Amino acid sequence: MVRPLEERYRTVRELFPEFRIETVQGRIVVNEPGTWQHNTILSRTLFQLAAAAAVRGWEIWPNITVYLGPGHDLYVPDLAVVPPRPRLHEEHAVHGASTILLVDVVSVATTYDVHFVKTGGYARGGVPLYLVIDPFQRLVTLFGGPGGRRYRSENVVSLGEPVFLPDPWNLHVDTAALTEAGA
Numbered sequence: 001m002v003r004p005l006e007e008r009y010r011t012v013r014e015l016f017p018e019f020r021i022e023t024v025q026g027r028i029v030v031n032e033p034g035t036w037q038h039n040t041i042l043s044r045t046l047f048q049l050a051a052a053a054a055v056r057g058w059e060i061w062p063n064i065t066v067y068l069g070p071g072h073d074l075y076v077p078d079l080a081v082v083p084p085r086p087r088l089h090e091e092h093a094v095h096g097a098s099t100i101l102l103v104d105v106v107s108v109a110t111t112y113d114v115h116f117v118k119t120g121g122y123a124r125g126g127v128p129l130y131l132v133i134d135p136f137q138r139l140v141t142l143f144g145g146p147g148g149r150r151y152r153s154e155n156v157v158s159l160g161e162p163v164f165l166p167d168p169w170n171l172h173v174d175t176a177a178l179t180e181a182g183a
Contacts, residue, residue, distance in 0.1 A: 065093040068125030079103040096125030106134040
C-alpha cells in the first residue's frame with residue numbers, strides 16, 4: 001500500500017532534519033544546504049530587510065515550511081518574513097497568507113521549481129510578496145498581488161538595480177549589494 005504524500009514527507013523530514021524538505025508537484029524534494037555564494041546573497045538580503053522588519057515587530061525565519069492549503073505542495077523558501085504570532089498549520093509550517101514576504105535564491109537544482117512551480121503555488125496560497133533572486137540569469141523578480149493561480153504584478157530588474165518592496169515595506173532593496181561583484 002502506498003502511503004499518502006504527507007506521511008512520506010513527515011518521514012523524510014524526520015530522517016533528514018538538516019536538509020530543507022519540500023513537496024513539489026507530488027514529489028518529495030530534498031534540498032542540500034546552499035553554497036557559500038547562495039548564503040552570501042541570503043545574508044546580504046537579510047541585512048537589508050532586518051531593520052525594517054525589526055521596527056515593525058516582524059520576524060525573519062530562515063527555515064520554515066509554507067502551508068498553502070489541504071492537498072497543496074509544502075514549500076520551504078530561503079527566507080520568510082512573518083508578523084508577530086503568524087497563523088501556523090503546525091509548529092514547522094506557517095500559512096502562506098500569514099506571511100509578509102518570502103525570498104528564494106535560485107540554485108542550479110531549484111531553477112525550474114522556483115520559476116515555474118512555486119510562483120503559482122504561492123499565489124494560490126495567498127503569499128502577498130515573493131522575491132526571487134536569480135544569480136544565474138542576473139535577475140531579481142518581485143511577485144505581488146496574489147490572485148488565483150498567478151500574481152497580478154511581476155516586477156523584474158537586473159541584478160544591480162534596486163527593487164522596490166511596496167506596502168507594508170516601502171523599502172528599496174539594493175540588489176547590487178547582494179553578490180560578490182556588487183559588494
